[in-house]
Amino acid sequence: MAASMAAAARRLRRAFRRSPLWGGLSRRPFSSEPPPASATAVRDAFLSFFRDRHGHQLVPSASVRPRGDPSLLFVNAGMNQFKPIFLGTVDPRSEMAGFRRVANSQKCVRAGGRHNDLEDVGRDLSHHTFFEMLGNWAFGGEYFKEEACRMAWELLTQVYGIPEDRLWVSYFGGDPKAGLDPDLESRDIWLSLGVCASHVLSFGPQENFWEMGNTGPCGPCTEIHYDLAGRGGAPQLVELWNLVFIQHNREADGSLQPLPQRHVDTGMGLERLVAVLQGTHSTYDTDLFSPLLDAIQQGCGVSPYLGRVGAADEGRTDMAYRVVADHIRTLSVCIADGVCPGMSGAPLVLRRILRRAVRFSTEVLRAPPGFLGSLVPVVVETLGDAYPELRKHSAQIVNLVSEDEAAFLASLQRGRHIIDQTLRRLGPSDLFPAEVAWSLSLSGNLGLPLDLVELMLEEKGVQLDSAGLARLAQEETQHRSRQAEPAQERGLQLNVHALGELQRRGVPPTDDSPKYSYSLRPSGGYEFGTCEAQVLQLYTEDGTAVASVGKGQRCGLLLDKTNFYAEQGGQASDRGYLVRVGQEDVLFPVPRAQVCGGFILHEAVAPEGLKVGDQVQLHVDEAWRLGCMEKHTATHLLNWALRQTLGPGTEQQGSHLNPERLRFDVATQAPLTPEQLRAVEGTVQEAVGQDEAVYMEEVALARTAHVPGLRFLDEVYPDPVRVVSVGVPVAEALDLASQAALQTSVELCCGTHLLRTGAVGDLVIVGERQLSRGTTRLLAVTGEQAQQAREVGQALAQEVGAAAERLSRGSQDVVEAQRLSKDMGRLTDAVDTAVMPQWQRRELQATLKVLQRRANTAIRKLETGQGTTPAFTAEAWALAVCSHMGGKAWGSQVVAQGTGTTADLEAALRTARAYALNQL
Ligand code: ATP
Numbered sequence: 001m002a003a004s005m006a007a008a009a010r011r012l013r014r015a016f017r018r019s020p021l022w023g024g025l026s027r028r029p030f031s032s033e034p035p036p037a038s039a040t041a042v043r044d045a046f047l048s049f050f051r052d053r054h055g056h057q058l059v060p061s062a063s064v065r066p067r068g069d070p071s072l073l074f075v076n077a078g079m080n081q082f083k084p085i086f087l088g089t090v091d092p093r094s095e096m097a098g099f100r101r102v103a104n105s106q107k108c109v110r111a112g113g114r115h116n117d118l119e120d121v122g123r124d125l126s127h128h129t130f131f132e133m134l135g136n137w138a139f140g141g142e143y144f145k146e147e148a149c150r151m152a153w154e155l156l157t158q159v160y161g162i163p164e165d166r167l168w169v170s171y172f173g174g175d176p177k178a179g180l181d182p183d184l185e186s187r188d189i190w191l192s193l194g195v196c197a198s199h200v201l202s203f204g205p206q207e208n209f210w211e212m213g214n215t216g217p218c219g220p221c222t223e224i225h226y227d228l229a230g231r232g233g234a235p236q237l238v239e240l241w242n243l244v245f246i247q248h249n250r251e252a253d254g255s256l257q258p259l260p261q262r263h264v265d266t267g268m269g270l271e272r273l274v275a276v277l278q279g280t281h282s283t284y285d286t287d288l289f290s291p292l293l294d295a296i297q298q299g300c301g302v303s304p305y306l307g308r309v310g311a312a313d314e315g316r317t318d319m320a321y322r323v324v325a326d327h328i329r330t331l332s333v334c335i336a337d338g339v340c341p342g343m344s345g346a347p348l349v350l351r352r353i354l355r356r357a358v359r360f361s362t363e364v365l366r367a368p369p370g371f372l373g374s375l376v377p378v379v380v381e382t383l384g385d386a387y388p389e390l391r392k393h394s395a396q397i398v399n400l401v402s403e404d405e406a407a408f409l410a411s412l413q414r415g416r417h418i419i420d421q422t423l424r425r426l427g428p429s430d431l432f433p434a435e436v437a438w439s440l441s442l443s444g445n446l447g448l449p450l451d452l453v454e455l456m457l458e459e460k461g462v463q464l465d466s467a468g469l470a471r472l473a474q475e476e477t478q479h480r481s482r483q484a485e486p487a488q489e490r491g492l493q494l495n496v497h498a499l500g501e502l503q504r505r506g507v508p509p510t511d512d513s514p515k516y517s518y519s520l521r522p523s524g525g526y527e528f529g530t531c532e533a534q535v536l537q538l539y540t541e542d543g544t545a546v547a548s549v550g551k552g553q554r555c556g557l558l559l560d561k562t563n564f565y566a567e568q569g570g571q572a573s574d575r576g577y578l579v580r581v582g583q584e585d586v587l588f589p590v591p592r593a594q595v596c597g598g599f600i601l602h603e604a605v606a607p608e609g610l611k612v613g614d615q616v617q618l619h620v621d622e623a624w625r626l627g628c629m630e631k632h633t634a635t636h637l638l639n640w641a642l643r644q645t646l647g648p649g650t651e652q653q654g655s656h657l658n659p660e661r662l663r664f665d666v667a668t669q670a671p672l673t674p675e676q677l678r679a680v681e682g683t684v685q686e687a688v689g690q691d692e693a694v695y696m697e698e699v700a701l702a703r704t705a706h707v708p709g710l711r712f713l714d715e716v717y718p719d720p721v722r723v724v725s726v727g728v729p730v731a732e733a734l735d736l737a738s739q740a741a742l743q744t745s746v747e748l749c750c751g752t753h754l755l756r757t758g759a760v761g762d763l764v765i766v767g768e769r770q771l772s773r774g775t776t777r778l779l780a781v782t783g784e785q786a787q788q789a790r791e792v793g794q795a796l797a798q799e800v801g802a803a804a805e806r807l808s809r810g811s812q813d814v815v816e817a818q819r820l821s822k823d824m825g826r827l828t829d830a831v832d833t834a835v836m837p838q839w840q841r842r843e844l845q846a847t848l849k850v851l852q853r854r855a856n857t858a859i860r861k862l863e864t865g866q867g868t869t870p871a872f873t874a875e876a877w878a879l880a881v882c883s884h885m886g887g888k889a890w891g892s893q894v895v896a897q898g899t900g901t902t903a904d905l906e907a908a909l910r911t912a913r914a915y916a917l918n919q920l
């Protein structure tokens, strides 16, 4: 392919992003006869094509909230949920491990992180913050380039009937620097499918080599583009479909290695495909968006949407239409998946999106208050069949959007007021103070984006103190980095090559069933068995497989079986030690075990040499394990109690536990009241008091599918799956007629649990905070820690009671009143930080606030009403000192303040002391 042609096409593609040409107002269906297919029909046709013609399994869209992947803010591609397959870490007992060829329609959000299209939204006619990605996958070499290209071509040209001459394709032209050859295989496949040679272009790594991140699986891709112009002249290309051939791994040192298994990963934007099939140049002129645009017109009473972009879009009305329509879809989908507008990470991005939508709707479209929320039902109507979670949460979405819109509008009003007030204090050439702008901004109090604050100032013709603002921003960053939770050390991992090698050798996954081998002695204590195992493989710290390790070496051990619980399902990993059989006096401490693709890697520092084939005996740290068991069973009881108290729709969002404490995130409309917190604790205590049996059993995953009340977290479950049921045998709990899961705690869970609830002892919620709007994080302790927390609460309640009594007795003496006030402050600090019941903390905080106010009033009264040393008044004293410093002073007989300047503070203090001594 001539380089000039490739460059021309590249320029076209880049230019296209904001090209007004795709904003053409005319509808140009390429086939005049049948009416254009609806978006629903287009989506369905894609899925049935891959299912019925090519034997693909259909899988549902994953939530837009990434599952256990801190590198992502939002799910931004269909492949995200299949990452464990590419990395080789998929649990072999999960349904996903069996996936060979699958297809789906994935909800994607590109509004932050590596893929961020937020700035393009509204300006062009092809990028959205939320869009649907249609994809098909072939895992482990099930099929590769030829079949993937053939299927795509067949679907586009035969099923959807897109004329072949409107399609262009690109392939990877190689990267000599990285030692990568051009992907001529893909080029030849396209030519063999009949694509005209002039429509086959090659590009470099930036366009046609796809990487998941800085490291990890990657490979060349081939893209299918559609020519919007279609007049045989210069093409106007828009990318429709990207076919990625994953065959390499980017190593930590930057080099590329072949992957043990190859995969096909494709993605096509539904909105763009529908635009093509509905004969329009804009995704907004499709039935996915037109109901929203209509609703915007009606709701705001503005002139109809005309699809103009750039300079032609006078007053940015059409851009505002697009921004609002796009953003309300994103907000609805995210909130339905449990990501609500908030203060950091993805929630913060969502908050910005909401505020951007409010600004465009109110400032450009002159929307009435409450307008954004009124668009939610339109989104639910267009997308609710494909993504039922939207219907399920529609009321909550409306509420959240409306509340946030109202809050933002109120902030805007207050912001304007504060700006006006500040301006009154400023001289004509003064800069607007950075502190005030900061307090108005997203990082400060009112949550107005800084660019908006600047705009508001610009309207007033004032300049902002930008240097001061930069300093504040830097201080904030430093503060945050100090506050950030220390990143958890990742520990030793099996990399994609090690996993591929184990799979190639047919090494079976680690048998970790002995982790469940424990029993309850008649005395009430637990007996944990040991486990004998063989060393199958050893790994050095950098993940290299070795046959032996030497003294003092940190290493990873793969055994044929284990009784260690590897970190998963929110339960901390076991710790303990192992010994070599026959050499029981040398302990190899094992601080943690991690699971990867069904293989459990034990981390150890070898005090002696160890080699493959050695027999070892494993011992878990029993106190640690028992602590985890107590906390895990308590977590289930807490989950159950929350549903009892807050209603059956209450959803768990996540949890984590170790022997010290348990953390539980729950979706809530508002913070829990002290009464609710107490009620939750009461329900748990009741279940603990009854010392109910905890039943655990593995069952086929299918048996759990329709059990009323049984919840599935957003997790990949193994099949068979373990069911944990409190008080009711598992078979009965799963019997649809029993309704048991509505009446007791029944959960799918791989954790290690107590065999009876009594050992939880007690549970106290000691902390509660809003993680983001709609999510509350609870911290709880159990057993003795819970008892101690109650005692601390009692003691503090008594102190507060005593202080209240002292206060109510009244005082004639300022010093005594001041001491009381100080005591209130000290008590408030203690109550704020103590490990005590949260409900009680909240009650005492409320009481202390009132008491503190009363104490302060009492001091003021005594000070003003009681002063009797007229010769030596505070005012006279202050005046004497301040006038000495060239300043002034004012006040009453008992309190005074003043100003003055001095380079010698000591001298000023000496003057003060001398004056006082002279008077007394
Ligand atoms: P573009 O260059 O147009 O931004 P991309 O290279 O970022 O696209 P991919 O990451 O390959 O796109 O995603 C696969 C497909 O998803 C694209 O071919 C396109 O059809 C669609 N797509 C990507 N980003 C968006 C978006 N922001 N809005 C709508 N569709 C999108």
Ligand code: MG
Pocket: 117
């Ligand atoms: Mg893009």
